[in-house]
Amino acid sequence: MLNKLSWKVASIFFIFIVIVEVLLFSVLYTNLVSDQVDEVLDGLLARGNSHRDVLEKSFDDITLNHVALMETEAATDVIITNNEGEILSKSTAATDEITHLIKDNDYQNTRHIGRVIEEKWRSAPYIATLSPIVVEGEMMGHVYMFSPSDSVQQVVHELTRQFIIIGLFTVLLTIITLFILTRFLTLPLLHLKQTTERMSMGETNISLEMTKRKDELGELAVAIQTLARDLEHLKNERNDFLANIAHELRTPLTYIKGYADIASRSSLTSKDREHYLKIIKEESEQLTMLVKNLFALAKMDQNQFSILPEQVKLCDSLDKVINRLHPVFEEKEVRLELECPEEVEGWVDPERFQQVILNLLDNALKHSTAGGTIQVSSNKKEGRAVVKVRDEGSGIPSEELPFIFDRLYRVDKSRSRASGGSGLGLAIVKEIIRLHSGQISVESSLGNGTTFIIDLPGGENNG
Structure with a gap:
């Protein structure tokens, strides 16, 4: 059974083709x-001219009777008149119709050639021609040729019958051809529709043979199969994301509940109770930061994360961030250096830019050891502002580098609390840089530290 698309395509093509066929037919x-x-009229006129030619050579009773006798065995009829309109043979x-035609056309033709005097084959009983007889320059009479209109109508009817048969055969052939073509075109589309319906129901492990085609349907099949793979990847990422969120939420909540139970014991000393309350506070702050980051990512996904860029001297913003973090770095005995020419400017949101640098420095500090150095630098390159944050930590394995900006991804698969973080910081950094029409990349190898490279719009009129 034809599907709806087949009916629509076939109907449109059928109507169009039938219109063209009707016009052509x-x-x-x-x-x-x-x-x-x-052809019939010319033949009748030629026959009359032939009789006229004979009579012009011998205009006598024998010839007149001979001409009339010849037409008695033919489908046509002849009437020969003299110059006064009297019938000679x-x-x-x-009949009245013949007499009427003779009276209306007698004496009117003074030319030496014949002509058609009645061609209304649809309504008149006869078609007729007139051929003047001229002997030595003198008009001697006329040859009237008559043929029943039925002969012409029979030819036309036969032609009409043949056209009807051919027309019906053409329409039938058109329908068959359209049926084959529409099925050939729409069956792959129907298969693609069924595939997308399976995808909408959650099935993403699909394979389409049409990807081997070298036409638009093949390209569409490739696009759908690619979409299915992307959906499968997104589904896996969503499941991992939910599992990671559950883990990240469960860990601080477990600590808070456990230490709250311990702190509520009456036998606990004041010093121990203060220690456990401090841990509860730290875990609460960790939980608050996680929720805050999740809300930030949700706003980015919904395009509700505001970016208000302006022309900023990057050195000033970097200096503010470093001054805020110096006490923390000194406590861990990690050196923090800034290398920034004064003329470097960027088209950035100052608050969001500082948030990016804070995240990167916090990440670098967590992976640095005492005595290490973290360097922040900036420079101009082809009208762009480039900022680098480099640490001397343990580095990141090369196989992990493509995933470090994924949400809740951490190189430390054990998720030990010593490594800190929730795996959202770098994801937020990447989104903020993207909203600035910039790019962020990372260079790292085990034992040689890590360098984050930020490329931002720089100079004037970049908004």
């Missing part, structure tokens, strides 16, 4: 009918 039919009628009885 109409023109062809009209021309053929006209040619057939003209005839092959048929002069």
Whole structure:
């Protein structure tokens, strides 16, 4: 059974093709009918001119009777008149219609050539021609040729019958052809539709044979199969994301509940209770930061994360961040250096830019050891502002580098609390840089530290 698309495609093509066929058949039919009628009229006139030629050579009773006798065995009739319109010889009885035609056309033709005097084959009983008889320059009479209109109508009817048969055969052939073509075109589309319905129901492990085609349907099949793979990847990422969120939420909540139970014991000393309350506070802050980061990512996904860029001297912003973090770095005995030419400017949101640098420095500090150095530098490159944050930590394995900006991804698969962080910081950094029309990349190898490279719009009129 044809599907809806097949019906629509077939109907549109059928209507269009039938209109074209009707126009072509109409023109062809009209021309053929006209040619057939003209052929009959020309033949009748030629026969009359032939009789006229004989009579002009011998205009006597014997010849007149001979001409009339010849037409008695033919489908046509002849009537020969003198110059006064009197009938000299005839092959048929002069009916009222014939008499009327003779009276209307007698004496009117003074030319030496014949002509058609009646061509209304649809309504008149006869078609007729007139051929003047001229002997030595003197008009001697006229040869009237008559043919029943039925002969012309029979030719036209036969032609019409043939056209109807051919037309019906053409329509039938058109329907069959359209049926085959629409099925050939729409069956792959129907298969693709069924595949997308399976995808909408959650099935993403699909394989389409149409990907081997070298046409638009093949390209569409490739696109759908690629979409299915992307959906499978997104589904896996969503499941991992939910599992990671559950883990990240469960860990601080477990600590808070456990230490709250311990702190509530009456036998606990004040010093121990203060210690456990401090841990509860730290875990609460960790939980608060996690929720805050999740809300920030949600706003980014919904395009509700506001970025208000302006022309900023990056050295000033970097200096503010470093001054805020110096006590923390000194406590861990990690050196923090800034290398920034004063002329470096960027088209950034100052608050969001500082948030990016804070995240990167916090991440670098967590992976640095005492005595290490973290360097922040900036420079201009081809009208862009480039900021680098480099540490001397343990580095990141090369196989992990493509995933470090993924949400809740951490190189430390054990998720030990010593490594800190929730795995959202770098994801937020990447989104903020993207919203600035910038790019962030990372270079790292085990034992040689890590360098984050930020490329931002720089100079004037970049908004």
